[in-house]
Amino acid sequence: MSTLAIDVRLSRGDFSLRFDAELQLDGITAVFGPSGAGKTTLLRVVAGLEKGAAGRVALGGELWQDTDRRIMVPAHARHLGYVFQDGRLFPHLSVEGNLLFAAKRSRRRSGGGPPNPTVHSTCKPPAERSKRRSGGGPGREGGARTASETGLSAVVQALELKDLLARKPDTLSGGEIQRVAMGRALLTAPRVMLLDEPLSALDARRKAEIIPYVERLACDFGVPVLYVTHNVDEVARLASSMVLLAEGRMAAMGGVAEVLERVELWPITGRLEAGSILEAIAGESRDGMTSLDVDGETLRVPAIGVAAGTPVRLRVQARDVAIARERPGQLSIRNVLPARLVRIEFAESPFVELLLDVHGQHLRSRVTREAVEDLGLREGEPVFALIKSVAFEGRLLN
Amino acid sequence: MGAIELGPVWLSLQLAAVTVVVLLILGTPLAWWLAFTRSRFKPGVEALVALPLVLPPTVLGFYLLILLGPAGPIGRFWVQLTDTALTFSFQGLVVASVIYSFPFAVQPLQNAFENVGRGPLEAAATLGARPLDCFCRVAVPLATRGIVTAVVLGFAHTLGEFGVVLMVGGNIPGETRVVSIAIYEQVETLSYAQAHVLSAGLLAFSFLVLLGVYAFNRRLPINRI
Numbered sequence: 001m002s003t004l005a006i007d008v009r010l011s012r013g014d015f016s017l018r019f020d021a022e023l024q025l026d027g028i029t030a031v032f033g034p035s036g037a038g039k040t041t042l043l044r045v046v047a048g049l050e051k052g053a054a055g056r057v058a059l060g061g062e063l064w065q066d067t068d069r070r071i072m073v074p075a076h077a078r079h080l081g082y083v084f085q086d087g088r089l090f091p092h093l094s095v096e097g098n099l100l101f102a103a104k105r106s107r108r109r110s111g112g113g114p115p116n117p118t119v120h121s122t123c124k125p126p127a128e129r130s131k132r133r134s135g136g137g138p139g140r141e142g143g144a145r146t147a148s149e150t151g152l153s154a155v156v157q158a159l160e161l162k163d164l165l166a167r168k169p170d171t172l173s174g175g176e177i178q179r180v181a182m183g184r185a186l187l188t189a190p191r192v193m194l195l196d197e198p199l200s201a202l203d204a205r206r207k208a209e210i211i212p213y214v215e216r217l218a219c220d221f222g223v224p225v226l227y228v229t230h231n232v233d234e235v236a237r238l239a240s241s242m243v244l245l246a247e248g249r250m251a252a253m254g255g256v257a258e259v260l261e262r263v264e265l266w267p268i269t270g271r272l273e274a275g276s277i278l279e280a281i282a283g284e285s286r287d288g289m290t291s292l293d294v295d296g297e298t299l300r301v302p303a304i305g306v307a308a309g310t311p312v313r314l315r316v317q318a319r320d321v322a323i324a325r326e327r328p329g330q331l332s333i334r335n336v337l338p339a340r341l342v343r344i345e346f347a348e349s350p351f352v353e354l355l356l357d358v359h360g361q362h363l364r365s366r367v368t369r370e371a372v373e374d375l376g377l378r379e380g381e382p383v384f385a386l387i388k389s390v391a392f393e394g395r396l397l398n
Numbered sequence: 399m400g401a402i403e404l405g406p407v408w409l410s411l412q413l414a415a416v417t418v419v420v421l422l423i424l425g426t427p428l429a430w431w432l433a434f435t436r437s438r439f440k441p442g443v444e445a446l447v448a449l450p451l452v453l454p455p456t457v458l459g460f461y462l463l464i465l466l467g468p469a470g471p472i473g474r475f476w477v478q479l480t481d482t483a484l485t486f487s488f489q490g491l492v493v494a495s496v497i498y499s500f501p502f503a504v505q506p507l508q509n510a511f512e513n514v515g516r517g518p519l520e521a522a523a524t525l526g527a528r529p530l531d532c533f534c535r536v537a538v539p540l541a542t543r544g545i546v547t548a549v550v551l552g553f554a555h556t557l558g559e560f561g562v563v564l565m566v567g568g569n570i571p572g573e574t575r576v577v578s579i580a581i582y583e584q585v586e587t588l589s590y591a592q593a594h595v596l597s598a599g600l601l602a603f604s605f606l607v608l609l610g611v612y613a614f615n616r617r618l619p620i621n622r623i
Contacts (some may be wrong), residue, residue: 047524048523049520049523049524074523075520075523075524076522076523076524076525076526076527076528076529076531076532077526078524080524081524082520082521082524084517084520084521086517088517088518088520088521089521090518090521090522090536090540091518091540092539092540101522101525101527101535102525102526105525105526105527105531106526184525185524185525188524188525188526
């Protein structure tokens, strides 16, 4: 856990960024907002790439910038790794050359040791944990080897770059470029990784392939990640906390589920269909279906291809949740969860949002105002949530 | 056909080589600045650099003669420094050639650096590379094509210049009598055979150099810039 304190101002033409917050970096923190909100600019300010930014930036005890005191640590001296949207690999170097470029220079930065996988206690989501452990992290015990060797082989292994080492960047696919870019950034022994929409140039299938690697940055290497995206599915999939940006200002900060559920933020988070995130444990898969355990309740979904016992995160859209006062029979919807109606949120539309509590987890439902009146729904009452469809993490990105 | 006078050839090559070195030393920082600056002075500096492209060599030569002459500001300073005159000397020719060939080196360099762009340099900086490190390990390899072009154009243009050399350097054997001047004199004195040898030599040399450059550029791995 480290604290990134940012208090900066930057004006450029019509756009101005004014950001003042302390981010508790742990695992993956998403910076989310519509395009033009200033997400990338904020990341660039943190990295020291925006010369015109005034104010203060500090990571933990390390002061990176304080323009009032005329302190501006240049980008090359800040202990961070930056993954650009387009990867920005050096075209004149092979993949190995790109990695070595970073590894050779990591020693010049004081502080941080070589990047080595260390299993991180706060890792989430923990999907695929067991698989990764069996792979085994080299390096933890490798004190005798030189720093860059240990770091390089660990990174090459974790991001599965071995087969790419001899290739030139212009022969790589978009996903491979981002994997190399992440590895390269990791090799500078950063204290924080800044990822600027690393998946935006990829198609859905490639995105799903890269996501586990992004998680490894935070999990296996214990480097906190600041992850810029305008894709809410990526936020829900990857991040534990988030910062919401709009028009160069911070609109909200907090846990992902908490922020995405706030009604007053919907004008910003709006393009996403409001929904909720459920955490579940995968059960046995049989006959093309998997059972998911949600705090003792069971959901049946088309097989998701993860081992039994694997924790998974589900996203359920509010419009896919219907409400019944009694447990219905003779119904095609298979997934019915007992819930308690916590809050009824009226908006200026024929629709109403219901906040439900399922054994402590929140679920949202979107029904018509008329339905609420006909059923006589009141806050605090038990109801049944009928879930029409569930999106599993990997498949959100379709 | 008498013995071919090689003196002017060597002198030309020396002049071109020294000029190219000075061009790279002075032109690279300027081209870098032009490529990345957002200063409002940029257009003015660009126009100044490009002037030799459009001015008649005589105009340039005339002002250089005044500037570099023992009475001129630069010439006087040079006399104080070295006790020799800049005009009608090899050093004077170098100064004149650098100014005359400046756009031929600066413009390809500037284009090359602009094509490299901020992207790779920012990436290198976030990887811990200091500015000079960024320049040597990232900008130069990516700008190789432009650098080769600048060297060749600077070299070839210096070899071929005539008017400025004549006005600033005159025709002193072993000091300022370069190939182009020697050819001019041979033609004036109707020594066509000699003039043929030097002219054809210069023609063939220039063609081969350009051929070499274009062939090299084609084989360069970074074709996109």
